[in-house]
Amino acid sequence: MAYPRTNRIGEEIKKLVSHLIRNELKDPRISNLTSVVDVDVTRDLRYANIFISVYGTQEEKESTIDGLTKAAGFVRKEIGKSLKLRYTPEPIFKMDTSIEKGLYISSLINKVNAKETRNENDDNTN
Template sequence: MVYQRTNRISEEIKKIISNLILNELKDPRISTLTSIVDVEVTRDLRYANIFVSVYGSEEEKENTLMALKKASGFIRKEMGKNLKLRYTPEPIFKMDVSIEKGIYISNLINKINKKENLDENTENK
């Protein structure tokens, strides 16, 4: 029961923060290719670990993460307005690199497949 509740709250926080990044936050340091990948709320609902993915250079990633941390007070206030909870979770922003890892692994698989195809073609000749 508690697990379902924290999942619902996590999804709601994800929607709220995605909307804030898209429409409300005007900080130029926040990259336009920023997405909220996942939100994990602690069982006591005190903290929300928010995993952010930014497509771009390392500098853009760092700047976006800094800007989101700087705006965490505003984000928490907006979360409190939209969530009907006794206590609004403290947002903790973390960089999510799962998309980059997926792209890297996909590229490795493609290279291996190309090499195997080249090896097969040279053996058949």
């Protein structure tokens, strides 16, 4: 069940973390092609699961997660400065694979469509 307050806080954290990744974090492990896809804040506001997407190789994705995990303290401090909450949520960075899954499913659909088109063309020539 979604709660409006946690959704609003999640959106604010998403904006803030996106800004931090783009402008503040200077860790060379963090890829330039990193985006924050979603933020899921627990009901008690103790944790913020931050789902990120990285365009690149598996090694770049892993190193970006490592860099962000090392910067979690800085990110939490910046969240605390920006949002006035009783508790500042602990950021937990997770890789979001929904884009890759979507591309994979899209490629499967394209293959099926291409195969059906070839079968129809073969039937019409006979």
